[in-house]
Amino acid sequence: MPATLRPSGSLRDVVGGQAEVQVEAGRTVRETLAALGIVPEVVALVVVNEEQRSKDYVIQEGDVIRVLAVIGGG
């Protein structure tokens, strides 16, 4: 069973407008984002199964990962 990544707001545009993407377990969030074409540095917050994690968190099977970007800013 793979994991689910849910990009927020304008990050969705990078993944072709999809609300969620299936991603492989065993890689870090950082690697996964880069593979999807999302520059990891623009991501401000990573939440895995409702807990805040770093971008170096290694994705486990079945994880639900929300990533928030700061595209527009304050």
Place this chain on the structure above:
Amino acid sequence: MNGYGGRILRVNLTNGTVTKEPTSPDVARNFIGGRGFGIYFLLKEVPKGADPLGPENKLIISSGPISGMMIPGGGKCDWTTKAPLTGGYASASMGGHFTAEMRYAGLDSIILEGISPKPVYLFIDDDKIELRDASDLWGKATFTVEKQFKEKLGEEFQVAVIGVGGENLVPYACINHDYGRQAGRGGVGAVMGSKKVKAIVVHGTKSIPVADMDAYRKAGMALYKACKDSEGLKDWTRYGTTIVVSWCDEVGALPTRNFSAGSFEDGKNLYGPVMREKIVITDKGCFGCPSPCGKYSRNKKYNSYVEGPEYETIGMMGSNLGIDDIEAVAQANLLCDDLGIDTISAGNAIGWAMECYEKGIFTKKDTDGLDLKFGNVEATFTLIEKIARREGFGALLSEGVKRASKKVGKGSEKFAIQVKGMEQSAYATHNATAMLLAYMTCDVGAHHNRAWAITYDLQVGREKVVPEKVARVIWLQNFRPMFDVLGGCRLQWVELGIDRDLYVPALEAITGIQRSWEDLDKVGERIWNLTRLFWARENEGFGRAWDMPSPRFYEEAPKSGATKGQITKLEDINRLLDMYYEQRGWTSDGLPKPETIESLGLKAVVA
């Protein structure tokens, strides 16, 4: 007139008269509202060379067509004036509930002009409008005054009030509202103070007419639905703008010790989740906001309550001063709010003073005995008070870093972090060329909110100097301030990623005027050019030199943090400006060309 309160309130303080004028349909069509109305009235009514603190200057307070409506974020109020801080254009955006209440009283703009012989407050209750004596309020703190009005008049009244900073004409005095919302930048509070207006209280019970009720309700509901369905709603609401603290620290954008670096070694103590856990007790929203960024805090350490701190204040009063205690930052925030001075400029000025002290330019003899090392919380609190009261050493800092560093000399000008006399807000720009350009060309001075381009830097390569970056900055500068024109908030678009096209049918249904973003971006471009022309009109020799950033960003690479050893080249800064002026249709000295003015249809406005 559909979508408008329909009246402009003109308050002549010199002779104590209040008059109402109908809102012009032409002005509404061409300038829409908010900061569009602001620049229109500023250019038309404030004579060239007016003293910002004199009777000829005006304070123009404007709502927009989505203010007070069932539209997410319709709670923004624009305060436009000639800035005492910079001598140029100022437009400060204030959240809360004031702008909605103005509209329920039937008012699109309030124009304060002249100078009152004695302290007054402006009382508005629908059509009952009076200037009333405020002698007993003068000298009082903002929270005290707001509370007093709320107790006397009721919670439905909305209050905007200046503190002692505004009374003392501190050039970066702000205006407070709703216990924690401000019109913060450029010194709008000093202009109100110069006119001897302590407060404006407003209450209205009128309905705002709309052109197509069914379409409006449908479009409004669609916007709320989009916000509520947004993946980011939960986290943005939980942390507000403090989400970006950790991110800025990570990418080297968190101003640290007077912008000498972009990462703070103790930054993690200031991160959003730490603050939420430690002090936040509730979310506090502006009018109509589905994703309230306001975090209301109970500060046990100082036995106080404060709205915030939000990102800018955490950057400027925290890392920028070497302070890693979120409760201390919250208290500094409260002091600034209560005294009525802008946390961004004040934090920047104190950072500059601390650097001067550590470099030996100031000694305790200069600082009234304060040990102004980075990280000194108590000294920071004392200085905030001294700045607002313009006492002792605080008097120097109250002038802003451009004037203060010019007086002090000894190389301190080089680390006065400002553009056009406005202190830079909380993004370190050693190696983020689009963001640096955004600060250099921002229409009020070094402020972030017109074009927040720093993620674009990260996406395309931060040191790159390419036309696309310049185009991005220009697009943002034309488009983002449109929210300040509409009387709403940009953060639903920014944070939740709401499709901006959703606003168009809402705006059309409210006003009955056909719109598109192509057209709205054009209005934004016209306003941008007008603000530039205002600067040029008011300042002899205005041009390219005024757009230069602090040398810190091209001469002194940070010695630590994520941007260690990274710096922007001076030649790249000049290339950025060349490209910017060309794309804007401006001369190589940064002034709109006659053909640009012509093609934007602005000839009549600036004639």
Place this chain on the structure above:
Amino acid sequence: MRLYVDNSKCSGCNACRVACSLNLFSENNPKKSALVIEPQFPAPGVYNVKVCTQCGDCAAVCPTEAIKQDGQGAYYVDFAECNLCEACVPECPEEVMFVRSKLADTAWKCNLCGDCVAVCGTSALWIAEIEAVAA
């Protein structure tokens, strides 16, 4: 069914009140809404929200029987039959029965339309079956 509120989630934005006035009167005017938000600031920093519990006390005292009950159990004011006597106002235990004769020539109250719930971004409001024991 009735409207419920969780004060701790309210951020005081007033979107609910605008939506309410739009539903009741087709007017953009939160002063004509059937919810009350009482901000308590600077301390203790909470919003007290008052909503109708559909208890029916207003209907019981209405001399013209202008307050009627609809299919889902909501008491609503039939504007045509209200004579502005204000008998209902003091009866309301939640203080959300309104007569403001300067604003409207009828009394008004929550009709359980749900528009406030639709616009509430923080999910502070919801509609559910009336609980046997008061919440």
